[in-house]
Amino acid sequence: MTRRPYLMLGLILLLTALAIWVDSSQRITITNPINSQTIVDRNVSTRLGLDLRGGLQTLLEADLPADASVTSDDLKVTRQILESRANALGVSEVIMQVAPPRRIVAEFPGISNPEEVVASLQQTGLLEFVDMGTSPVEAGTIIQTDYGQISTVPSNTSTPESTHSAVTPAEASPTPAASGTPEATATPAAETPIIYHTAMTGAALKTVTVVRDSTSGAYEISFVLKTDSAQLFSDYTGSHIDQYLAIVLDKKVISVPVIKNQISDGQGVIQGNFTSTSANALAIQLRYGSLPIPVKIVESRTVGPTLGEESIRRSEIAGVIGLTIVIVFMALYYRLPGVLADLALGVYALTSLMLFKLIPVVLTLPGIAGFILSIGMAVDANILIFERLKEELRAGHNLRQAIDLGWSRAWPSIRDANFSTLITCGILFWFGNAFGASMVKGFSLTLALGVIVSLFTAIIVTRTFLHVVLDNIKFAEHPRWFGIQENLR
Amino acid sequence: MNIIKNRYLYFGISLLVIIPGMLALIFWKLPLGIDFTGGSLLEVKFESGTPPSVTDVTNLYTEFSTPTRDLSNPLVQPLGTDSISIRSKEMDDATKGLVVAALQERFGNGGAVIVMHFTQVSAAIGQEVAVRAAGAVGLAALFILLYITYAFRGVQHAFRYGTAAIIAMIHDILVTVGAEALLGHFLGWEADSLFLTALLTVIGFSVHDTIVVFDRIRENSNKYRRVDYETVVNHSIVQTLDRSINTQLTVMLTLLALALFGGTSIRHFVVILLIGIFSGTYSSIFNAPPILTVWENREWRTWFHRPERSGA
Numbered sequence: 168m169t170r171r172p173y174l175m176l177g178l179i180l181l182l183t184a185l186a187i188w189v190d191s192s193q194r195i196t197i198t199n200p201i202n203s204q205t206i207v208d209r210n211v212s213t214r215l216g217l218d219l220r221g222g223l224q225t226l227l228e229a230d231l232p233a234d235a236s237v238t239s240d241d242l243k244v245t246r247q248i249l250e251s252r253a254n255a256l257g258v259s260e261v262i263m264q265v266a267p268p269r270r271i272v273a274e275f276p277g278i279s280n281p282e283e284v285v286a287s288l289q290q291t292g293l294l295e296f297v298d299m300g301t302s303p304v305e306a307g308t309i310i311q312t313d314y315g316q317i318s319t320v321p322s323n324t325s326t327p328e329s330t331h332s333a334v335t336p337a338e339a340s341p342t343p344a345a346s347g348t349p350e351a352t353a354t355p356a357a358e359t360p361i362i363y364h365t366a367m368t369g370a371a372l373k374t375v376t377v378v379r380d381s382t383s384g385a386y387e388i389s390f391v392l393k394t395d396s397a398q399l400f401s402d403y404t405g406s407h408i409d410q411y412l413a414i415v416l417d418k419k420v421i422s423v424p425v426i427k428n429q430i431s432d433g434q435g436v437i438q439g440n441f442t443s444t445s446a447n448a449l450a451i452q453l454r455y456g457s458l459p460i461p462v463k464i465v466e467s468r469t470v471g472p473t474l475g476e477e478s479i480r481r482s483e484i485a486g487v488i489g490l491t492i493v494i495v496f497m498a499l500y501y502r503l504p505g506v507l508a509d510l511a512l513g514v515y516a517l518t519s520l521m522l523f524k525l526i527p528v529v530l531t532l533p534g535i536a537g538f539i540l541s542i543g544m545a546v547d548a549n550i551l552i553f554e555r556l557k558e559e560l561r562a563g564h565n566l567r568q569a570i571d572l573g574w575s576r577a578w579p580s581i582r583d584a585n586f587s588t589l590i591t592c593g594i595l596f597w598f599g600n601a602f603g604a605s606m607v608k609g610f611s612l613t614l615a616l617g618v619i620v621s622l623f624t625a626i627i628v629t630r631t632f633l634h635v636v637l638d639n640i641k642f643a644e645h646p647r648w649f650g651i652q653e654n655l656r
Numbered sequence: 657m658n659i660i661k662n663r664y665l666y667f668g669i670s671l672l673v674i675i676p677g678m679l680a681l682i683f684w685k686l687p688l689g690i691d692f693t694g695g696s697l698l699e700v701k702f703e704s705g706t707p708p709s710v711t712d713v714t715n716l717y718t719e720f721s722t723p724t725r726d727l728s729n730p731l732v733q734p735l736g737t738d739s740i741s742i743r744s745k746e747m748d749d750a751t752k753g754l755v756v757a758a759l760q761e762r763f764g765n766g767g768a769v770i771v772m773h774f775t776q777v778s779a780a781i782g783q784e785v786a787v788r789a790a791g792a793v794g795l796a797a798l799f800i801l802l803y804i805t806y807a808f809r810g811v812q813h814a815f816r817y818g819t820a821a822i823i824a825m826i827h828d829i830l831v832t833v834g835a836e837a838l839l840g841h842f843l844g845w846e847a848d849s850l851f852l853t854a855l856l857t858v859i860g861f862s863v864h865d866t867i868v869v870f871d872r873i874r875e876n877s878n879k880y881r882r883v884d885y886e887t888v889v890n891h892s893i894v895q896t897l898d899r900s901i902n903t904q905l906t907v908m909l910t911l912l913a914l915a916l917f918g919g920t921s922i923r924h925f926v927v928i929l930l931i932g933i934f935s936g937t938y939s940s941i942f943n944a945p946p947i948l949t950v951w952e953n954r955e956w957r958t959w960f961h962r963p964e965r966s967g968a
Contacts, residue, residue, distance in 0.1 A: 218921070226781070228781075281749055281753075281774075282749045282750050282752070282753040285748075285749040285750070464748070464749075464776075465777070465778040465780070465781045466775075466776060466777045466778065466781055467749055467774075467775070467776045468773065468774070468775045468776075469749075469752075469771060469773055469774040469775075470772070470773045471770055471771045471772045471773060473701070473770060473772065474772045474773055474921070477919060478919050478921055478922075481917060481918050481919035482914075482918055482919065482922075484917045484918075485913045485914045485916075485917040485918040485919075486913075488913040488917055489909065489910035489911075489913035489914065490910075492906075492909045492910065492913060493906050493909065493910060496902075496905065496906060496909070497906075500902065532919075532921060532922055533850060533853060533922065533925065536914060536918070536922055536925065536926065539910055539913075539914060540857070540907070540910065540911070540929075542910060543903070543906050543907035543910045543911075544864075544907075546903070546906045547864075547899075547903040547906070547907075550899050550902045550903050550906070551868065551899055551903075554896075554898050554899045554902075558895070576875070579871055579874075579875075580867060580868045580871035580872070583803075583804075583807045583867045583871060584863075584864040584865075584867045584868055584871075585864070586803060586807075587800050587803060587804070587860060587863040587864060587867060588860040588861070588863075588864055590796065590799045590800055590803060590860075591796050591800075591856050591857070591859055591860035591863075592860070594792050594795055594796045594799070594856065595792070595853065595856050597792075598788060598789070598792045598852075601788065607849055607850075607852070607853050610853050610857075611853075614857070
């Protein structure tokens with residue numbers, strides 16, 4: 168490595184150019200010039216945490232007795248359902264992560280209506296096939312059904328008729344209707360709301376897939392029923408041909424298909440004016456209609472957008488001031504090596520930023536603090552080496568020897584010291600992960616990345632710079648450039 | 657410069673700093689934030705510039721109390737001239753919406769009432785976090801002890817180095833927690849999950865600094881086999897002193913910049929870091945290496961009766 172400083176320098180410059188490119192782009196796309204295929208296409212915009220951009224973070228926990236086990240599949244399915252539900256509310260960039268064994272972290276950046284979002288998350292998510300007779304309602308209508316027992320978390324805002332019973336939808340087997348007409352169709356103006364009959368719930372579905380009709384090309388949803396439900400469904404559809412069977416999620420009508428034939432094999436197709444997206448969205452809702460486990464909110468944090476903006480502005484100022492102080496200090500105290508270390512610090516900052524964008528690391532306020540702190544540690548490695556370099560020079564070694572000795576002798580302490588910091592980072596990350604504490608997680612991640620990148624810049628980048636400069640300028644004549652008195656050389 | 661010779665003076669200085677903090681911890685306790693105790697924290701800004709009085713807010717909160725949800729006696733603190741923070745028992749998001757609407761209606765004075773942030777943590781999870789936090793600190797200490805014992809395996813008494821580093825680390829934990837207890841009592845600061853982050857970072861840095869000094873002792877004790885241990889240790893401290901001070905300076909300066917310009921939301925965090933990291937450097941120079949000497953000389957044999965001849 169030391170024999171080929173120019174090769175190293177080339178690589179470092181290449182890395183720096185790459186870093187500048189990534190740092191200054193929002194999205195990177197690389198296409199193969201020969202067949203113009205896209206090789207890389209990634210969004211590399213800086214991800215800001217909720218404390219910086221404002222929004223809501225909630226920690227949801229399985230609302231089951233402490234000794235009831237929650238399988239990781241249940242948790243994953245719940246996460247998926249909650250996410251699609253949040254997307255359905257029009258909240259963009261929702262981040263949901265499973266925090267085993269029984270929690271889910273949900274983040275909603277930039278929302279202004281946290282109360283509504285929270286209310287919708289707490290619904291259990293019940294899918295029903297509802298008998299509409301011959302007079303369908305429009306999709307989007309909220310209806311009432313006779314399948315009344317919704318198990319939800321204690322919440323007096325979402326569903327007024329909610330009884331706090333623990334009955335889950337799966338416990339009730341689908342009951343085909345004897346009479347298929349709504350109980351009050353004839354009196355739309357009646358005081359009492361129409362209560363429709365639920366023919367079947369989502370618990371009866373075995374598989375759901377999105378298919379395209381071979382002739383028309385329209386998107387359809389094909390489903391297969393569980394064996395015991397197939398017979399019931401066959402009887403039901405046979406007696407309700409040309410009537411409407413609404414698909415209803417949490418009492419909201421999603422679509423209202425017509426029963427065209429008796430479905431005796433337990434398989435069926437739902438047609439409608441679907442696009443690829445809407446068909447898939449419905450398929451997911453059909454597949455995972457109700458939450459496999461009820462959830463409750465155990466923690467929620469809302470940060471207003473004003474506070475976020477203020478924090479970004481202030482940490483930018485603090486970062487610039489902190490960095491400037493360090494750069495000036497290094498240059499004044501260590502002279503030429505200090506200036507080179509400052510350049511290496513530039514490489515360090517650019518590379519770290521690139522990694523933050525590529526991985527991607529969500530930047531939170533403590534995360535930025537961790538990054539600024541890691542600048543201090545990056546400099547520490549250089550300080551260790553330079554102090555060592557001075558000692559070796561004083562001991563009578565020539566400059567080139569001193570540089571190599573300085574590096575190799577400072578290495579064990581740099582290695583051990585940084586490794587112990589990485590141990591702490593690992594434990595912090597584990598802690599943050601277990602509680603969805605993204606602030607703690609962000610801090611440990613940026614600090615750990617900073618430590619790793621700083622090892623690279625201090626050991627390789629600064630040293631390469633020094634060697635290259637030495638090759639080009641007659642240096643041994645200027646010991647003061649190294650902060651050493653002439654007579655000590 | 658002979659640091660080792662005056663080791664008991666430096667131990668004394670450490671005690672002088674630690675004892676008040678520990679007394680504060682015993683008598684005033686560590687004020688724990690809602691991250692550990694559970695509850696709700698609402699921070700609102702009144703654009704009109706005239707936030708309601710503590711009594712007004714307390715009364716409003718009491719109105720929202722129900723038999724299952726006790727919101728009476730909230731802790732109301734003014735923040736600057738136009739904002740207040742209100743800490744209460746746990747309150748869900750829906751209730752928060754109602755409370756903010758009521759604040760707007762009664763005390764808005766024509767300006768908007770802006771929610772700066774709202775946090776709600778259930779008591780059960782708060783407790784769990786507190787238990788795990790203690791576990792995290794213990795685990796970090798254990799892993800670092802193991803690593804140092806491993807890294808110094810070539811040196812005689814490798815375990816001593818690990819133990820001395822852990823004692824220095826405990827010193828820094830005590831200083832930091834004591835400072836938090838004192839600041840908590842006088843400034844109303846509460847230990848939250850960020851405090852825990854600061855504490856764990858202090859642990860990391862403390863060991864970082866100690867290892868740099870120990871590494872030099874490791875190197876020098878191989879080089880100067882005939883020189884007595886105390887001289888080697890002292891020489892190693894002096895040799896690494898430039899580095900210790902310079903690194904300390906750069907980290908302190910960056911933290912100072914963060915504390916002064918970084919905004920109120922992380923000021924508490926940064927100040928605790930400043931105190932802890934300063935303590936970390938101090939203990940790596942004035943505590944950890946002297947402990948090695950004390951151990952080498954088995955000086956505890958003379959602690960409780962007058963030594964016949966001074967060891968130093």
